[in-house]
Amino acid sequence: MEENEPNAKIPYQRLPEWLKTKVPVGANYARIKSDLRGLNLHTVCEEARCPNIGDCWGGGEHKTATATIMLMGNECTRGCRFCSVKTNRTPKPLDSNEPENVAVAISKWGLDYVVLTSVDRDDIPDGGSEHFAKTIRLLKKKAPHILVECLTGDFRGDLDCVARVANSGLDVYAHNIETVESLTPYVRDHRATFRQSLKVLEHVKKIKPSLITKSSIMLGVGETDQEVMDAMKELRKIEVECVTLGQYMRPTKRHMKVYEYVTPEKFEYWKKVGDDLGFLYTASGPLVRSSYKAGEFFISSVLRKRQQELGVGSGISEIRE
Amino acid sequence: MRGVRVTINFITPEGDKKTIIANKGESIMDISHTHDDIELECACEGSLACSTCHVIVDPEYYKKLEEPTDEENDMLDLAFGLTETSRLGCQIVMEKDLDGITVTLPSATRNVQLKGSKLS
Numbered sequence: 001m002e003e004n005e006p007n008a009k010i011p012y013q014r015l016p017e018w019l020k021t022k023v024p025v026g027a028n029y030a031r032i033k034s035d036l037r038g039l040n041l042h043t044v045c046e047e048a049r050c051p052n053i054g055d056c057w058g059g060g061e062h063k064t065a066t067a068t069i070m071l072m073g074n075e076c077t078r079g080c081r082f083c084s085v086k087t088n089r090t091p092k093p094l095d096s097n098e099p100e101n102v103a104v105a106i107s108k109w110g111l112d113y114v115v116l117t118s119v120d121r122d123d124i125p126d127g128g129s130e131h132f133a134k135t136i137r138l139l140k141k142k143a144p145h146i147l148v149e150c151l152t153g154d155f156r157g158d159l160d161c162v163a164r165v166a167n168s169g170l171d172v173y174a175h176n177i178e179t180v181e182s183l184t185p186y187v188r189d190h191r192a193t194f195r196q197s198l199k200v201l202e203h204v205k206k207i208k209p210s211l212i213t214k215s216s217i218m219l220g221v222g223e224t225d226q227e228v229m230d231a232m233k234e235l236r237k238i239e240v241e242c243v244t245l246g247q248y249m250r251p252t253k254r255h256m257k258v259y260e261y262v263t264p265e266k267f268e269y270w271k272k273v274g275d276d277l278g279f280l281y282t283a284s285g286p287l288v289r290s291s292y293k294a295g296e297f298f299i300s301s302v303l304r305k306r307q308q309e310l311g312v313g314s315g316i317s318e319i320r321e
Numbered sequence: 322m323r324g325v326r327v328t329i330n331f332i333t334p335e336g337d338k339k340t341i342i343a344n345k346g347e348s349i350m351d352i353s354h355t356h357d358d359i360e361l362e363c364a365c366e367g368s369l370a371c372s373t374c375h376v377i378v379d380p381e382y383y384k385k386l387e388e389p390t391d392e393e394n395d396m397l398d399l400a401f402g403l404t405e406t407s408r409l410g411c412q413i414v415m416e417k418d419l420d421g422i423t424v425t426l427p428s429a430t431r432n433v434q435l436k437g438s439k440l441s
Contacts, residue, residue: 079365081373087365089392189371190399254354254363256373 016261019247019286024054032057032067035108039101044070044117047085049251052287068115068151068291069102071135072128076119078189082178082218084251090123099135107143114139115174115291117151122191127153129161133168140169147171147303149214151290157196159203166204166211171303172242173204174214176290177235180227187221187256194231202238212280212303214242216290219267221248222259228270232277241280245270246288262286327420331359334428345417349410349424350374361426367411369393372400374410377425383408385418402427 036043045053045067056066075091076083095101106114116135121128129152136148149172155161166173179187181194201213215235217228228245235243245267250258267284274282280302283292325345329352332338339359343352353361353374362373369392378386383406389397393412400407410424 077370079368079371079373081362081364081371083364087368087370089368089370253357254366256362256364257360 013258013261016263018264019051019249019261021051021287022054024057026054026058029054029057032109035105036067036069039105040095041098041101041105042070042074043067044085047074049084050289051249052289052292056292066111066113066115066291068117069106071098071102071116071118071132072121073119077122078120078191080178080189080192081187081256082221082248082251084255085119091119091121094121094124094128094131099131099138102135103138103142106139106146111146113147113149115149115151117291118153120153120189120191122156126164127155127158127161129155129158129164133164136165136168136170149174149291151175152200154192154196154200156191157199159199162200162203163207166208170211172212172214173201173208174216174242174290175200175204176216177231178216179218179221180223180231181234182227183221183223198234198238201235201240205239210306212242213238213240214244214290215240216244216246218248219245219262219270220258220260221256229273232270232274232279236277236279243274243279243282244288244290244292245274245282245284246290246292247286325417327415327417328422329415329419330421330423332423332425333360334426338423343415345415347415349376349413349415352415353410359426361410363411369396369409369411372396372409375400375403375407375427376410376413377404377427378406378408378413379423379425380406382419382422386413400427 044050045056047070072094073091075086075088077087077089077091079087102116118128118132132150132152136150139146139148148170150165150170151174152165154175175197177194177197178184184192184194201215204211204213217231219228232243247262248258250256264286267286271282271284274284326342327345328340329343329349330338330340341352341356341359348367350361350363350367353359361376364373365371375397386408389408389412393409397403397407397409
């Protein structure tokens with residue numbers, strides 16, 4: 001491939017063997033799907049076409065199924081080039097039953113770790129932060145033993161909204177930088193910026209130092225090694241504890257092409273880099289995603305250990321309702 | 322969907338010309354997605370939340386298009402390589418009077434190769 005040639009086409013990259021996944025089947029998968037539809041809930045697993053869906057919903061080797069519930073509907077106000085979640089400038093109004101429905105569904109599933117995420121709702125004054133926070137509070141009330149990780153948007157940099165979620169009783173606060181600084185304007189929606197995302201994560205740590213913070217980077221969109229290194233260092237500077245790195249996979253033809261399929265060996269390299277930089281946990285692999293279950297297993301052991309050391313339960317003191 | 326047929330020419334970023342027979346009522350975004358050899362992203366699927374379907378319209382036909390809305394202009398302002406005859410492909414709907422239109426897919430738009438060499 002020619003470098004620095006303005007009109008050179010990015011050659012079509014064939015999907016490498018290590019990225020081929022099985023078609024999801026099985027009783028657990030079917031049960032989760034029907035529970036979700038019954039309660040009018042959405043998952044990012046389905047909406048963003050995650051390749052791990054069969055694995056996570058099926059229960060994996062630990063026989064613990066997990067799904068990442070996507071709050072506030074399945075229409076996002078933003079249009080990022082890598083994401084197949086539907087975009088709408090004016091999505092449907094929030095379902096006020098959602099916080100309760102989510103809390104009920106999750107407590108039914110008998111999970112011990114759950115991830116909540118959401119679409120961006122730039123159409124709502126508080127970005128949906130109160131709705132999100134309420135969901136966490138209700139869930140913690142119904143099932144205090146469940147560890148809760150939340151993956152939020154940037155709330156357009158409104159740190160009060162960030163604080164609202166950070167103070168709701170969750171255990172891990174995640175917000176994704178998605179890519180390196182120089183590619184952010186090309187890859188993410190125009191409303192998102194690298195620095196704004198760092199500010200979100202920094203603010204969480206500032207107001208609640210005991211909260212574990214986490215971020216994720218997609219590789220294979222044209223970044224250089226130095227840029228990835230710099231991005232990871234920026235995360236460490238603001239004391240982000242967990243980082244995940246995964247391969248960008250083009251969800252549909254309407255989305256940006258894959259620039260490069262990074263090898264499993266290279267992902268191993270980034271794992272070592274993460275460990276050397278001092279992250280508490282680095283999950284790195286082609287199929288790793290922000291809420292990939294391997295991280296949850298480790299984090300839950302870290303959190304439980306912390307709780308034992310502190311002699312407290314998980315988030316019970318945060319419940320206001 | 323059969324209907325009134327119109328011709329549209331695409332100039333790819335590499336400079337190749339491709340002529341497509343489309344139906345009246347289809348947008349440039351729709352047309353590109355039913356033709357594998359036309360590569361036009363539409364990250365927000367036509368909801369005016371991005372500028373990835375940015376195309377450059379030939380000046381003769383640009384005049385025939387309806388004025389862009391404020392929402393379209395806001396997104397166009399963010400497009401890389403914006404020109405005087407730029408429009409968003411999701412907003413151009415083929416009509417009989419646009420028969421024979423030529424649109425160019427921008428080369429500098431989001432071509433990450435322009436950034437420089439890849440280290441590895």
